[in-house]
Amino acid sequence: xxxxxxxxxxxxxxxxxxxxxxxxxxxxxxxxxxxxxxxxxxxxxxxxxxxxxxxxxxxxxxxxxxxxxxxxxxxxxxxxxxxxxxxxxxxxxxxxxxxxxxxxxxxxxxxxxxxxxxxxxxxxxxxxxxxxxxxxxxxxxxxxxxxxxxxxxxxxxxxxxxxxxxxxxxxxxxxxxxxxxxxxxxxxxxxxxxxxxxxxxxxxxxxxxxxxxxxxxxxxxxxxxxxxxxxxxxxxxxxxxxxxxxxxxxxxx
Amino acid sequence: xxxxxxxxxxxxxxxxxxxxxxxxxxxxxxxxxxxxxxxxxxxxxxxxxxxxxxxxxxxxxxxxxxxxxxxxxxxxxxxxxxxxxxxxxxxxxxxxxxxxxxxxxxxxxxxxxxxxxxxxxxxxxxxxxxxxxxxxxxxxxxxxxxxxxxxxxxxxxxxxxxxxxxxxxxxxxxxxxxxxxxxxxxxxxxxxxxxxxxxxxxxxxxxxxxxxxxxxxxxxxxxxxxxxxxxxxxxxxxxxxxxxxxxxxxxxxxxxxxxxxxxxxxxxxxxxxxxxxxxxxxxxxxxxxxxxxxxxxxxxxxxxxxxxxxxxxxxxxxxxxxxxxxxxxxxxxx
Numbered sequence: 224x225x226x227x228x229x230x231x232x233x234x235x236x237x238x239x240x241x242x243x244x245x246x247x248x249x250x251x252x253x254x255x256x257x258x259x260x261x262x263x264x265x266x267x268x269x270x271x272x273x274x275x276x277x278x279x280x281x282x283x284x285x286x287x288x289x290x291x292x293x294x295x296x297x298x299x300x301x302x303x304x305x306x307x308x309x310x311x312x313x314x315x316x317x318x319x320x321x322x323x324x325x326x327x328x329x330x331x332x333x334x335x336x337x338x339x340x341x342x343x344x345x346x347x348x349x350x351x352x353x354x355x356x357x358x359x360x361x362x363x364x365x366x367x368x369x370x371x372x373x374x375x376x377x378x379x380x381x382x383x384x385x386x387x388x389x390x391x392x393x394x395x396x397x398x399x400x401x402x403x404x405x406x407x408x409x410x411x412x413x414x415x416x417x418x419x420x421x422x423x424x425x426x427x428x429x430x431x432x433x434x435x436x437x438x439x440x441x442x443x444x445x446x447x448x449x450x451x452x453x454x455x456x457x458x459x460x461x462x463x464x465x466x467x468x469x470x471x472x473x474x475x476x
Numbered sequence: 477x478x479x480x481x482x483x484x485x486x487x488x489x490x491x492x493x494x495x496x497x498x499x500x501x502x503x504x505x506x507x508x509x510x511x512x513x514x515x516x517x518x519x520x521x522x523x524x525x526x527x528x529x530x531x532x533x534x535x536x537x538x539x540x541x542x543x544x545x546x547x548x549x550x551x552x553x554x555x556x557x558x559x560x561x562x563x564x565x566x567x568x569x570x571x572x573x574x575x576x577x578x579x580x581x582x583x584x585x586x587x588x589x590x591x592x593x594x595x596x597x598x599x600x601x602x603x604x605x606x607x608x609x610x611x612x613x614x615x616x617x618x619x620x621x622x623x624x625x626x627x628x629x630x631x632x633x634x635x636x637x638x639x640x641x642x643x644x645x646x647x648x649x650x651x652x653x654x655x656x657x658x659x660x661x662x663x664x665x666x667x668x669x670x671x672x673x674x675x676x677x678x679x680x681x682x683x684x685x686x687x688x689x690x691x692x693x694x695x696x697x698x699x700x701x702x703x704x705x706x707x708x709x710x711x712x713x714x715x716x717x718x719x720x721x722x723x724x725x726x727x728x729x730x731x732x733x734x735x736x737x738x739x740x741x742x743x744x745x746x747x748x749x750x751x752x753x754x755x756x757x758x759x760x761x762x763x764x765x766x767x768x769x770x771x772x773x774x775x776x777x778x779x780x781x782x783x784x785x786x787x788x789x790x791x792x793x794x795x796x797x798x799x800x801x802x803x804x805x806x807x808x809x810x
Contacts, residue, residue, distance in 0.1 A: 237765070241628045250632055262746075322600070323609040348745065350627055352612045354600035357568065361604030366569050366676035369597045372739070382680070387593040388693075388748075390740050393680040394565065400676075406729070406746060407739055442609035446622065446635040454771065457792035459783075463805045466777065469793050475697070475754045475775055476721065476810055 224280035225339035225398070227270045229304065230329055231263040231286045233295040234349040247447045249318065259295050262344020264302070264411040265404040269374065270342055271303035272409065278376050279340075281305050285332060287325050289313035293427060300422035301414030307427035308332060312439065319441035322350075326358035327437045333363060335435075338399065345370050345403040356403035366396040372407040499528030499620050502578065504571075504589040504598065507534065507542035514694045515590030515647075516542075517654035520549060522647040524655065525617045526586055529553045533578055533667060535563045535571055543664050550659035558667035565679020568598040570672045575602050577668040584642065585620065591646035592693075599646050608640035613749075615651040629745040629768035649693050650751035650772060685738050687725075692741065695724035697754045700743055700770070701736070702728035704759020704780065704799055708736040713800070714758060717807045726750065726770075728760045744769035759799050762787025779803065 235241060236256040243250055259267075273279035284299035286292040287310040296307035310328050312320055333341055346353035360367035368374070372391065373384035385392045386405045414422070432439045460466045470476045501523040506513040516532075523530045530551065534543045535558040546555050556578065562570045579587065587602060589595035591613040603610035615633075616624035622637045623645065692698065699718040701711055711725070718725045726743040727736065743750055745768035755773035760766060762778070762785055770776070771790050778791035779799050788794040795802060 235628070240764070241631050243632050250628060321609050323604070323607075326604060346746065348629060351625075351629070351745065353596050354603075354610055354612060357597060357600035358604035358610075361572065361601040364676075366674070367597070367601065370593065385593075386739055387682070388740060390682065390684040390738065392565070392682045394567070395678040395680055397676050407733070442638070442640050443611070444637040444639060446637055448627070449633045449635075451626070451630060451633050454776075454790050455792075457776070457788075457790075457794060459788070459794045459796060462797075463795070463802050463809060466793055466795055466806065467809050470754070470775075470777070473775060 225273070225278060226281050226283070226337060227273060227279045228283050228285055228329065228333055228336060228338045228341045229263070229266050229270045229299065230325065230341070230343040230355065231267060231284050231295050231299050232260040232344075232347045233257050233286065233288055233292050234260045234347055237261055237348055243448055243450050247449055249445070249448050257291065259298050260344050260347045262346060262404055262406070265406065265408050266342040266344050267299045267302050267304060268409045268411040269404060273376075274303065283308060283336060283338070285310065285329065287312055287320065287328055289317055296427055297422050298414060300425045301419045302412060303418075306425055309427050309429050310435065311429055311431055316439055319443070319445070320439060321441070321443060322352050322354035322358055323442060324432070324437060324439045325355050326362055328432060328435055329355070329359045330362040331435045331437060333359075340398060341401045343401070343403055345405050356401050360401035363399070363401070366400045368394065368396050368400060368402040370405040371402050372405050374402065374408070499526055499585045500582065501526050501528060501530050501586040501588060502575070502582070502584040503530060503532045504575065504587070504595070505532050505534045505542055505546060506590055506592060506594045507536060509536050509538040510541055512542040512545045513590070513592070514654055514691070515592050515649040517549075517657065518649050518652045519588055519590045519647045520552070520655035521652040522614070522617060523586070523588060524551055525652070526620055528585070531556060531582060531584070533558065533575065535560070535574055535667070536566065537561055537564050545657050547662050547664060548657045548660050549655055551655075552660055552662065555662060555664045556667040557664045560672060562673040566594060567674060567677045567679060568601045569674035569677045571598055572601045572605055573670065574667060574672050576605055577670050579606070579642070581668050586643045586645065588645045588647055591648050595646045599644050603644040606642055606644065608642050608644055609638070610644040610646070611636065611638060612646050613648045614645055615648050629764050630771060631764065648749060650749055685740055689718060690722065690724045692724040692726055692743070693748050693750055695750070696752055697721045697723035698726050698743070698750050698752045698770070698773070699723045699756045699758065700726035700728065700760060701731050701758050702760030703730035703734065705731060705736055710800075711736055713803045717756070717803055720807050720810045721754075728763070728766050757787050757791070758803060760787055761785045762790065
């Protein structure tokens with residue numbers, strides 16, 4: 224039976240219309256609604272389902288970030304994770320934290336916790352990097368099953384259906400492995416009130432990157448963050464004929 | 477203008493100064509053993525913008541078609557071939573050691589690939605092996621170490637400077653022109669040999685959606701449908717319109733999740749990013765996540781019965797009407 228690590232990130236809620244800071248150093252995060260990265264909810268759900276099918280013995284949720292990352296861990300615990308690990312990183316150190324740092328933390332924890340499987344979301348909806356699973360697998364020399372839409376469990380191996388550009392692809396990977404969850408892997412459950420209450424009693428261990436011997440020196444300097452160019456307002460056409468006329472006039476048809 | 481001048485200056489100065497390292501870029505070609513993927517030509521344009529030597533690596537079980545096409549490209553210095561059964565399914569576990577070996581031999585300043593499913597799966601693993609922080613999905617190159625990319629579903633542009641010595645980058649397929657495959661004439665060379673077979677992963681099969689229509693990410697016209705289509709059957713209306721326009725067909729996440737169309741048609745933050753000349757959104761409300769995948773289209777047309785739908789805020793031409801009535805009418809009148 225496997226021990227599964229799941230990486231969860233606290234991000235600005237997907238429905239929020241973000242605002243760029245006037246000094247162009249980043250986006251406004253203070254007082255803005257945050258929640259668990261949607262792909263990470265899918266990752267947790269998959270791990271919890273493994274536990275329910277008795278394929279996993281323990282599910283450990285990990286989050287790197289400031290104190291509020293604990294709320295995200297509590298959500299993971301309420302969904303069914305057994306315990307949490309909070310790697311505390313805040314202030315400017317958090318602002319320049321990159322997938323390479325998170326991957327090193329996950330790789331170290333995978334060894335410390337003797338994990339058999341790491342599941343993360345395919346990308347975080349804030350930095351849109353899509354790197355952490357691939358890098359963690361590289362650091363551990365484990366195979367990666369990226370953009371998973373189906374995971375079938377075999378003896379010491381997993382049969383994975385991946386979402387690729389032209390359709391789907393099936394690969395077989397040996398465990399231990401790192402997987403990244405795509406949108407269609409599953410439908411995450413809602414945490415029920417009794418489970419939210421129970422989650423409060425589940426343990427969260429606090430660590431620092433230093434304790435894990437991970438150097439978080441930024442490798443990338445953010446020069447500026449700006450608004451994208453605004454599109455010129457268009458017009459509403461009254462009927463199909465006008466639309467066809469407009470498209471012909473602009474040389475599109 | 478200033479950037480162009482500065483760049484010329486820098487390119488010239490490299491010839492004379494020992495202090496500035498000459499850039500040399502390794503482009504990882506994407507192909508399917510039969511043809512070169514168009515995104516590789518986009519990546520080559522980005523490589524040219526970086527400046528310096530360009531080497532292209534073609535790895536696969538059959539490299540000849542892609543390599544022959546690349547040898548004709550203008551401005552490539554070297555095409556390396558690694559033909560081996562180990563690369564069946566183009567798994568990152570087998571390709572990464574090949575790329576590392578190639579890098580050891582030639583010492584590149586940049587390793588780049590297209591930001592497709594292939595490039596996204598592969599390059600971060602390479603970066604981890606090199607202990608450098610990769611850069612995903614760039615849309616512009618300001619200098620050899622400064623790049624522009626989007627964050628928050630395309631709602632902010634981030635300019636970043638990479639401090640690592642080797643820059644590992646994926647390039648957005650719609651952000652640069654395709655480098656034409658003519659004007660050049662070089663012969664291929666062999667990539668470093670090695671035992672690249674990985675016992676960690678085994679490629680089993682692919683199930684690709686077959687279509688006669690143009691490929692979504694490179695089509696000049698895209699017709700996309702959303703939840704408003706109500707069923708997969710009704711997508712026929714869009715296929716008829718698309719055929720009239722020689723367009724590719726796309727979809728919103730809602731349409732994919734509802735099972736109307738396969739997932740590889742999804743346009744958006746987590747699906748494909750397209751920037752055609754004409755994008756026609758039918759029955760799509762225009763959620764942030766969808767706009768992320770199409771708002772760089774030259775002209776956007778929205779057909780939706782809800783006048784409050786956010787899609788109208790980005791559309792050049794909007795038609796507030798029942799799609800079941802106006803789409804057939806539009807198809808007929810074109």
